[in-house]
Amino acid sequence: MASSRNGAVNVQVILRCRPLSKEEVANGTHQVITCNERAREVTVSHNVGGKQLGRSFHFDKVFDPDSGQAKLYRMAIKPIVEEVLEGFNCTIFAYGQTGTGKTYTMEGGPRNSGEGSSGELSDEAGVIPRAIHQIFSILDENDAEYTVKCSFLELYNEETTDLLAVGDAVDQKLKMLEDNGRVVVQGLEEIIVKNKVDIYALLDRGSAKRRTAETLLNKQSSRSHSVFCVTVHMREVSAEGEEVIKTGKLYLVDLAGSENVNRSGAVDARAKEAGLINKSLLTLGRVITALVEKSPHVPYRDSKLTRLLRDSLGGRTKTCVIATIAPTVQCQEETLSTLDYAHRAKNIRNRPEVPTTPVL
Numbered sequence: 001m002a003s004s005r006n007g008a009v010n011v012q013v014i015l016r017c018r019p020l021s022k023e024e025v026a027n028g029t030h031q032v033i034t035c036n037e038r039a040r041e042v043t044v045s046h047n048v049g050g051k052q053l054g055r056s057f058h059f060d061k062v063f064d065p066d067s068g069q070a071k072l073y074r075m076a077i078k079p080i081v082e083e084v085l086e087g088f089n090c091t092i093f094a095y096g097q098t099g100t101g102k103t104y105t106m107e108g109g110p111r112n113s114g115e116g117s118s119g120e121l122s123d124e125a126g127v128i129p130r131a132i133h134q135i136f137s138i139l140d141e142n143d144a145e146y147t148v149k150c151s152f153l154e155l156y157n158e159e160t161t162d163l164l165a166v167g168d169a170v171d172q173k174l175k176m177l178e179d180n181g182r183v184v185v186q187g188l189e190e191i192i193v194k195n196k197v198d199i200y201a202l203l204d205r206g207s208a209k210r211r212t213a214e215t216l217l218n219k220q221s222s223r224s225h226s227v228f229c230v231t232v233h234m235r236e237v238s239a240e241g242e243e244v245i246k247t248g249k250l251y252l253v254d255l256a257g258s259e260n261v262n263r264s265g266a267v268d269a270r271a272k273e274a275g276l277i278n279k280s281l282l283t284l285g286r287v288i289t290a291l292v293e294k295s296p297h298v299p300y301r302d303s304k305l306t307r308l309l310r311d312s313l314g315g316r317t318k319t320c321v322i323a324t325i326a327p328t329v330q331c332q333e334e335t336l337s338t339l340d341y342a343h344r345a346k347n348i349r350n351r352p353e354v355p356t357t358p359v360l
């Protein structure tokens with residue numbers, strides 16, 4: 001039984017500007033970004049013929065360089081995770097140029113060894129550990145019967161690997177199959193997480209595998225996408241006394257660096273020459289364009305990423321994009337490209353639905 005509680009909603013787009021790094025401060029790097037959190041506006045200033053001009057963009061939320069992880073989570077992500085526990089499927093994408101804070105936002109800043117192993121959140125903890133904490137806090141508070149499962153995969157050059165696999169399965173490339181219109185990744189490990197302490201062990205396992213592959217295979221992490229998925233099954237009794245299983249899914253996606261693919265989804269000529277085309281990122285841009293322009297054909301099937309996350313783009317999922325930018329003049333051109341791209345994504349409309357399955 002599928003019940004639709006909501007009509008169409010736009011993809012939510014939030015903007016985060018990272019602070020200057022120590023080196024940038026030491027070098028006296030010029031900043032060109034002004035964030036106005038209240039007005040939910042970001043302005044890029046540039047100099048044209050000696051005149052200082054500014055271009056402004058509005059988003060659903062704007063976070064300036066002083067906004068820490070806890071604030072971003074509380075204001076932008078917490079309500080989304082609450083919806084996962086109501087049975088919605090939700091997706092959060094981090095999109096931006098390399099080095100603007102996608103991984104920092106999703107996973108968190110560097111941890112000291114042992115930090116987080118007792119389950120406490122550090123100030124620098126990102127969206128993934130905070131979401132797991134929130135999920136367990138709510139489930140435990142409600143005294144619900146539940147299971148929480150996590151998977152973590154990487155897409156690199158259109159190949160899918162399981163970041164949580166161990167033993168013989170470590171280097172296996174996984175196939176994506178279609179099952180009743182749903183895309184499933186064959187053989188992807190789903191680990192049952194018993195409590196919030198387990199999350200750091202999982203993240204460490206995934207990150208260690210990513211790092212090893214980078215060294216051994218000369219991979220560039222900025223060219224890979226990672227998808228962390230949390231599935232929560234909850235058993236509840238409805239107001240009519242009917243026992244129901246609710247399943248909520250949360251996809252947390254750390255995209256490849258957006259450089260080389262411009263705002264219209266075209267490939268930069270230099271990138272093409274250098275063989276730096278990222279098919280999944282390129283197709284994501286084309287899917288967004290097709291959805292925004294209401295084109296009859298949306299090229300979901302053209303890449304692994306868009307096949308896997310089809311439902312998050314114009315489907316039944318609640319979707320949020322976190323666009324990350326750097327404040328420096330050197331990144332100005334890329335920043336404008338990210339802002340244009342993110343601004344267009346605001347026009348995508350999804351129709352979130354809660355599928356409920358009565359227990360037989």
Ligand SMILES: Nc1ncnc2c1ncn2[C@@H]1O[C@H](COP(=O)(O)OP(=O)(O)OP(=O)(O)O)[C@@H](O)[C@H]1O
Pocket residue numbers: 017018019096097098099100101102103104105109110221222256257324
């Ligand atoms: N909001 C922030 N506050 C403090 N430090 C940040 C912030 N965002 C990013 N950083 C720091 O900036 C550096 C680059 O961030 P990060 O690695 O997350 O970028 P990225 O966008 O994921 O890059 P890539 O595409 O190469 O993976 C890191 O050292 C990170 O700790």
